[in-house]
Each structure stands twice: as C-alpha cells, then as structure tokens.
Amino acid sequence: MVTLHKPVADGFDVERVRCDFPILARPVRGKPLVYLDSAATTQRPRQVVEAMARFFDQENANVHRGVHFLSEKATASYEGARERVRRFLNARESREIVFVRGTTEAINLVAFTFGKQRVGAGDEVLVSAMEHHSNIVPWQMLCEEKGAKLVVAPIDDRGVLLLDELERRIGPRTRLVAVSHVSNALGTVNPVKRVVELAHARGVPVLVDGAQGAPHVPADVQDLGCDFYAFSGHKIYGPTGIGVLYGRAEHLEAMPPWQGGGDMILSVAFEKTIYNQIPYKFEAGTPNMAGAVGLGAALDWLEALPREAAWRHEDEVLAYGTEQLGRIPGLRILGTAPGKAAVLSFVMDDIHPHDIGTVLDREGIAIRTGHHCAQPLMARLGVPATARASLGIYNTTAEIDALAAGLEKVRRMFA
Missing domain, CATH: 3.90.1150.10 (Aspartate Aminotransferase, domain 1)
Incomplete structure (x- = not known):
C-alpha cells in the first residue's frame, strides 16, 4: 500500500x-x-461488496410482485435504496427517483420522452462545449428526428463555461438546456445553479449530467433547482449497471413511458394498457435489485465519512x-x-x-x-x-x- x-x-x-x-x-x-x-x-x-453478497445470500427474489417472504424482503431493500438516493440528492419525494442502468440511459430516457413532447421543428436544445458524448448524441438524435437544432454554449481556453454566451443562446425556441455538473475531461465545476436560474427565467427546463458531479461536489437538487439530475453508481463507489434519474414529479407524471413490459403497468388488455405510477412507469422489467442495494450501501459508506x-x-x-x-x-x-x-x-x-x-x-x-x-x-x-x-x-x-x-x-x- x-x-x-x-x-x-x-x-x-x-x-x-x-x-x-x-x-x-x-x-x-x-x-x-x-x-x-x-x-x-x-x-x-468492501461494504458495497458485502451488502450485495448479503442480498444474494439472504434476500434474493424478484421485487414488487411477490407475496412471499423473500420477495417482501427484496422489495424493502430495493425501495430502501431508493429512499437512500432521495436523501443523498435531497429530492422532495422518493417517487422522483428512477433507477436506470446509468447516466447514459437516464439522459436517453429524458430525451425520448420529455424531449419528444417539447421539441419540434425549428426548436433548439442547448448544451455546452465540454459535454460528454452521452449528453450530446441523444440530443442530436432527437433534433434530427424533430428537425430541431443543437446549439452549443462556448468555453474559454481554461475550460470555463462562458455564462454570458450561454445566456445569449437561450432564445424563444430553446426547449431544454443540458449541461454537465463537472466535466469528465477537464474537472471544470460548472455554475449549475446560475445556469438553472438563467434558463428558468425564460421558462426553459434544465437537465444536469451529474456523473462526475455527484462524487465530488454537493448534489442537492432542490438547491440547484434543476428539473432533472442523472448520475451513475460506478462513478460514486457503487456497482456498475445501476444509475439514477432524478426528475421533478410534475415532469415525470407528464412524460410517457419509454419502455414497455412488466412492472411499468397497472393493467394490460389488448384494447388498452394503463400505466403504473411514477417512478415505476419508467422501470420496465426486472430491475437491478442487487445494484440498487449496492448503490445504497455506497452512499451509506460515503456519507459516513x-x-x-x-x-x-x-x-x-x-x-x-x-x-x-x-x-x-x-x-x-x-x-x-x-x-x-x-x-x-x-x-x-x-x-x-x-x-x-x-x-x-x-x-x-x-x-x-x-x-x-x-x-x-x-x-x-x-x-x-x-x-x-x-x-x-x-x-x-x-x-x-x-x-x-x-x-x-x-x-x-x-x-
């Protein structure tokens, strides 16, 4: 050592x-x-590894749909992890926490539900010049489909986001701003709270890519004021294959499902399907239960420091x-x-x-x-x-x- x-x-x-x-x-x-x-x-x-091992050794069963003991234990652990994430982000409600595979999936989810609802021909999505591909390509795909435009806010030679230039680019056709909390390639900590204020003053929602932010700086979504915040478990001392999308409840409720399957429904008939409540509407199929438990353990470990x-x-x-x-x-x-x-x-x-x-x-x-x-x-x-x-x-x-x-x-x- x-x-x-x-x-x-x-x-x-x-x-x-x-x-x-x-x-x-x-x-x-x-x-x-x-x-x-x-x-x-x-x-x-080791606390994360041990928590996941305990889940597999003592609780492993599918969640939500079972009435037997192990399913109830697994469901309690899974939903306990959701509440743990809520506290970490200081979200208002646990139903604002959606479990996904990682930041990439979270951004794609927003782009192809919320984005599809808001963005039309001639509209604009604003990103910064320092974004990870995961916060560029989904918006490009959406813009190509809708006939919209991807607009880029510039940075200076130090890697600092030029706020004045970003503000100038928030126009009448801007439908969403997507910006990283911390640059993965430069380490720049963006003034996300100010970006949110500038965007909200014009009625524009903001998504924050928090993959690098959540491990290194405070990620209080109520303080930041953002509409969406995404991060990945494996960037914050947790397991791979698990991540989080925080979304304001009013947005999540208005968004259509992204994937269809089990657990995202209340009832299914050939004539009509009635979708589940949030956050389950966005969690189709058997979730990564052990991953959620591991993420919760990682946050416990981190915040005990x-x-x-x-x-x-x-x-x-x-x-x-x-x-x-x-x-x-x-x-x-x-x-x-x-x-x-x-x-x-x-x-x-x-x-x-x-x-x-x-x-x-x-x-x-x-x-x-x-x-x-x-x-x-x-x-x-x-x-x-x-x-x-x-x-x-x-x-x-x-x-x-x-x-x-x-x-x-x-x-x-x-x-």
Whole structure:
C-alpha cells in the first residue's frame, strides 16, 4: 500500500479509507497499484461488496410482485435504496427517483420522452462545449428526428463555461438546456445553479449530467433547482449497471413511458394498457435489485465519512498534483478552471497519450488516455486526445509522486 507522507485535510484519515478497498493493496506488474482512473470507474469499498453478497445470500427474489417472504424482503431493500438516493440528492419525494442502468440511459430516457413532447421543428436544445458524448448524441438524435437544432454554449481556453454566451443562446425556441455538473475531461465545476436560474427565467427546463458531479461536489437538487439530475453508481463507489434519474414529479407524471413490459403497468388488455405510477412507469422489467442495494450501501459508506474534509482532501491532492506535474518539462495541463475537481488532463510534447499510458502501466499506474468520450471538446482544445489522471477520495500525495516519477520516465524514454 502506498503510504501518505504529506499532511492533508484535518479530520480525514485517507489511510483508514484505503483499508476499505482491498484492491488498492494489490501489486500490478510487480509494482504497488496507483489507481488514477476514478472518473472512468471508482473502486468499490468492501461494504458495497458485502451488502450485495448479503442480498444474494439472504434476500434474493424478484421485487414488487411477490407475496412471499423473500420477495417482501427484496422489495424493502430495493425501495430502501431508493429512499437512500432521495436523501443523498435531497429530492422532495422518493417517487422522483428512477433507477436506470446509468447516466447514459437516464439522459436517453429524458430525451425520448420529455424531449419528444417539447421539441419540434425549428426548436433548439442547448448544451455546452465540454459535454460528454452521452449528453450530446441523444440530443442530436432527437433534433434530427424533430428537425430541431443543437446549439452549443462556448468555453474559454481554461475550460470555463462562458455564462454570458450561454445566456445569449437561450432564445424563444430553446426547449431544454443540458449541461454537465463537472466535466469528465477537464474537472471544470460548472455554475449549475446560475445556469438553472438563467434558463428558468425564460421558462426553459434544465437537465444536469451529474456523473462526475455527484462524487465530488454537493448534489442537492432542490438547491440547484434543476428539473432533472442523472448520475451513475460506478462513478460514486457503487456497482456498475445501476444509475439514477432524478426528475421533478410534475415532469415525470407528464412524460410517457419509454419502455414497455412488466412492472411499468397497472393493467394490460389488448384494447388498452394503463400505466403504473411514477417512478415505476419508467422501470420496465426486472430491475437491478442487487445494484440498487449496492448503490445504497455506497452512499451509506460515503456519507459516513466527514464529507467536507473528504472534499478538502481531494482538493489538496489535486492541487499537489497540479504543482508536481507543472514542474515536468514539456507537460501541459488542459483544464485550468478555478475551483476545478478531481481531474488532471495533460499532454506531453509530441508523445502520444497512449504511449504515456502504456509506460505508466508498466509502473503500476492506471490512468486513462484518449478523447474521454468528449471529441468536440478535444477539437475545441486543439488536441486529438489527452492523458487523464482522475482522483477518488482514496488517492494520496504519495501516489501523485509516483505519477510524477513515472512521467519523468516517459519524458526520458521519448527524449
């Protein structure tokens, strides 16, 4: 295990946190694992794995439709996870929480229900230049189908959203604004609350892609005022295959179902089907019950930590990383917005990011290389790809030192 050697946020014991993640103690290619790819997927604490194992060992049955003991237990655990998510997001009601496979499915659900109802020929959907493909492509598909237009709010060279330009682009034909809470490729924390205020002043609803926001910054949907908020379990120390769509109850009630099948109905006849109430109207078929339980356990684990201290710890490790990488000749960090979160994206002279990632892997260091599902952003920055080191609350300054040493090795190899 990598040992912390530089003081960080008071009240946060990162070594104790790391003990909850057995995978962090394993060697990789004969070296200590340095896991710096949490923006792609976080590791899971043992409490999540144990909660899911208990579900399979003690409660496994289908939910909602059974009257036997195991079905009742499974239903209670599944709905308990929904309430856990409600508290995490500070939603008004549990029925505003829809379980989906992840952020991508959540955005597609909104695009092809709520979006189809609102967007017509000549209308506009507004996104930012830093969006993940999952918050671009569904809106493009909708616009192509409806004869509408996708409008892009620009960013500056630091990766900061230009609010004045965004406001100018909210016009009489704007039907929805979709923006990320935190950029997966740059770490920029967008002023979502202000974006919502600007959009709502013109009667335009707002969807927030919270895949990177929920793990790193407060995600209080009532405070943000957004109409929809989406995040994925595997980005926030939970399992894959489970995610959340928060939607205001009035929107969800007015939206048509997206998929048909079991559990999203009240009654079915060949002449007519009557749909279930929210949120079940959007949860067709057998859900990912163990995934929901695991997500609930992840949120329990996360919120048992001193959250403010944990965020300070992440910020201090990020600041240390920015300082250390900034000393490496030929290395340029992309994404320098004030108050950014958890991401160090960079390029090194003429060295391809994949080569950087390959050399680091031989040192036991896991980073991500490529366009990070943000090709339009890469084009705006004038690069085909970057290397990205992304942080979780288990990362340490010693791991940053290992990264910096690995990058010095990269530089020497390609000099």
